[in-house]
Amino acid sequence: MFSLIAAIGKNRELGRGGELIFHLKDDMKFFRETTSGHKVVMGRKTWESLPGKLKNRTNIVISRHNIEGADDCVSDITDFIEKNKDTDEEIFIIGGGMVYFEFLKHAKNLYLTEVDASDDSADTFFPAFDKSKYSSEIIKKGSEDDLNYSIIKYTKN
Numbered sequence: 001m002f003s004l005i006a007a008i009g010k011n012r013e014l015g016r017g018g019e020l021i022f023h024l025k026d027d028m029k030f031f032r033e034t035t036s037g038h039k040v041v042m043g044r045k046t047w048e049s050l051p052g053k054l055k056n057r058t059n060i061v062i063s064r065h066n067i068e069g070a071d072d073c074v075s076d077i078t079d080f081i082e083k084n085k086d087t088d089e090e091i092f093i094i095g096g097g098m099v100y101f102e103f104l105k106h107a108k109n110l111y112l113t114e115v116d117a118s119d120d121s122a123d124t125f126f127p128a129f130d131k132s133k134y135s136s137e138i139i140k141k142g143s144e145d146d147l148n149y150s151i152i153k154y155t156k157n
């Protein structure tokens with residue numbers, strides 16, 4: 001089963017210039033705790049934005065090229081989805097925009113940290129999705145650095 005996990009702004013902003021827009025400690029903690037011990041799947045650009053491999057997780061990078069340092073590299077995304085979509089194991093898709101878009105229709109859960117702020121200079125966005133097709137559960141609401149946020153788990157009906 002695939003679960004997408006992301007932090008997004010009011011207009012589904014994800015990133016700018018290859019980097020994150022929002023840096024909330026609570027969100028990072030939630031991300032770490034939720035994905036720890038699992039497989040995490042990311043696009044090559046997100047991989048390059050990280051300081052290194054994410055600890056305690058199997059790092060799988062999607063790219064048409066070989067990626068040094070990753071635990072696994074996937075070039076055929078269709079084949080990967082076909083082989084993994086029906087497993088009970090929760091596999092986390094951690095971005096970026098391109099990869100969320102490709103996995104959205106195959107994902108059971110979306111864990112979204114929805115930040116009550118926008119950024120006109122964002123260049124990467126989380127894909128639009130129809131909320132009426134999901135049930136939602138608020139995991140946490142909070143405020144950090146004057147930013148209000150809600151962590152919401154959407155589960156496909």
Ligand SMILES: NC(=O)c1ccc[n+]([C@@H]2O[C@H](COP(=O)([O-])OP(=O)(O)OC[C@H]3O[C@@H](n4cnc5c(N)ncnc54)[C@H](OP(=O)(O)O)[C@@H]3O)[C@@H](O)[C@H]2O)c1
Pocket residue numbers: 005006007008013014015016017018019020021042043044045046047049062063064065074075076077094095096097098099100102124
């Ligand atoms: N807010 C958040 O929660 C969050 C989370 C993650 C990332 N981000 C942000 O998102 C931005 C990066 O997102 P992005 O959309 O530009 O890039 P991305 O999705 O991270 O990576 C795109 C790359 O993945 C590979 N790829 C994608 N689809 C593929 C396919 N079907 N087959 C083979 N390879 C495929 C390609 O690599 P090759 O070119 O090597 O073939 C492609 O260039 C950054 O700003 C990052 O900080 C935000």
